[in-house]
Amino acid sequence: QVQLVQSGAEVRKPGASVKVSCKTSGYRFTSYDINWVRQATGQGLEWMGWMNPNSGNTGYAQKFQGRVTMTRNTSISTAYLEVSSLRSEDTAVYYCARVIMVRGVDYGMDVWGQGTTVTVSS
Amino acid sequence: QSLLTQPPSASGTPGQRVTISCSGSTSYTGNFYVYWYQHLPGTAPKLLIYRNNQRPSGVPDRFSGSKSGTSASLAISGLRSEDEGDYYCVIWDDTLSGLVFGGGTKLTVL
Numbered sequence: 001q002v003q004l005v006q007s008g009a010e011v012r013k014p015g016a017s018v019k020v021s022c023k024t025s026g027y028r029f030t031s032y033d034i035n036w037v038r039q040a041t042g043q044g045l046e047w048m049g050w051m052n053p054n055s056g057n058t059g060y061a062q063k064f065q066g067r068v069t070m071t072r073n074t075s076i077s078t079a080y081l082e083v084s085s086l087r088s089e090d091t092a093v094y095y096c097a098r099v100i101m102v103r104g105v106d107y108g109m110d111v112w113g114q115g116t117t118v119t120v121s122s
Numbered sequence: 123q124s125l126l127t128q129p130p131s132a133s134g135t136p137g138q139r140v141t142i143s144c145s146g147s148t149s150y151t152g153n154f155y156v157y158w159y160q161h162l163p164g165t166a167p168k169l170l171i172y173r174n175n176q177r178p179s180g181v182p183d184r185f186s187g188s189k190s191g192t193s194a195s196l197a198i199s200g201l202r203s204e205d206e207g208d209y210y211c212v213i214w215d216d217t218l219s220g221l222v223f224g225g226g227t228k229l230t231v232l
Contacts (some may be wrong), residue, residue, distance in 0.1 A: 004195050030198060035221070037167070037223075039161075044208070044223060044224075044225050044226035045159070045161065045167060045210050045223045045226065046211065047212075047220060047221035048222075049220070059183060059219060059220065060220075061218075061221075062218065062220070067158070075144075095167065096164060097167070105154065105173075106172070106173070106214065107172050107173070107176075107178075108157045108168050108169045108172035108173075108178070109157075109159070109169055110178060112167055112168070113164035113166065114166055115166055
């Protein structure tokens, strides 16, 4: 079955970077985009950006441009999210999610990773 | 301030029908599709409705979506205790070239 399995919890100091992985299985990795969504403590869900695993093309929410990088390793069907210059407000649960897009029709984010907790604290 | 406005909370008793609204900014023309996600405590979000009113396989028909102009609604009938959690509407904003989440509605089953 389709699965997205994320890396474990991380703790970082302010100003540091963190890289979260999202290992996919059960489908062709390069066929569907990956979105990254986060939920900061006490806040709602927030979209961070998307990546096309086939081309490597990305699109980031304006709020995160310059601080977020989304990459992939197609040989191991894994997507990555790197967030730099971390601040306390980045303490959140980070989710990856597969986007079903078929012939230009968006069917939504149908499978999600379990989430990765990133804590930013001095 | 979200471009999609949802009520912060909603509630109902078991078996009841509840609706959650999602109102788009006045800058929107209405030419967008709405998606709804359920986020239960301690779990990953789950797709409930796509393209305004379509249910993915496996989502009970107790959940239904509708859209009119720049506003949308999620209806949950036959409310159950396990429906308690947060619900989000989402759209793709062409101007921002990105997804926009509503602020979320916390559903309480009394």
